[in-house]
Amino acid sequence: MAAAKGACLNHVSRESTDIKRLAQFYIDVFGFEQVESPKLEFEVIWLKLGSSLYLHLIERDPNTKLPEGPWSAMSAVADPKNLPRGHHICLSVSNFNSFVQTLKEKGVEVHEKTQPDGKTKQAFFFDPDGNGLEVSSQSPIQ
Numbered sequence: 001m002a003a004a005k006g007a008c009l010n011h012v013s014r015e016s017t018d019i020k021r022l023a024q025f026y027i028d029v030f031g032f033e034q035v036e037s038p039k040l041e042f043e044v045i046w047l048k049l050g051s052s053l054y055l056h057l058i059e060r061d062p063n064t065k066l067p068e069g070p071w072s073a074m075s076a077v078a079d080p081k082n083l084p085r086g087h088h089i090c091l092s093v094s095n096f097n098s099f100v101q102t103l104k105e106k107g108v109e110v111h112e113k114t115q116p117d118g119k120t121k122q123a124f125f126f127d128p129d130g131n132g133l134e135v136s137s138q139s140p141i142q
Helices: 019-030 080-085 096-105
Strands: 012-016 033-035 044-049 053-059 089-092 111-114 121-126 132-136
Touching: 012 019, 019 033, 019 044, 019 053, 080 121, 096 121, 096 132
Parallel strands: 012 053, 089 132
Antiparallel strands: 033 044, 044 053, 111 121, 121 132
């Protein structure tokens, strides 16, 4: 029996040296909306997508470097072709083809794949801070 009861995803957080730029990316690309953020000893921006997905953008502590992004890893992984096996978060979209086209028009390098079932399309790319993202044409199986 699991130790946790009623567990569900609360939020995903990303640290950044420029949280305003990163917030604008997620607002422009995915349609996140900015919500009220707490007043902390460092800058934060909280974003919300739909009714339950929250993204917390946190000002990077200049004294630490957490090994999350591709540029802090031991080898060069800045190529989105490496993301299927790397750290990333995935969002599903209903307009996959036009979404990917918009990314390309914005100059975002995209690696596209189709799952062996031939039904699920995937696009892997990085946000402006090098955080791995995937967009899928299929909603997760319930």
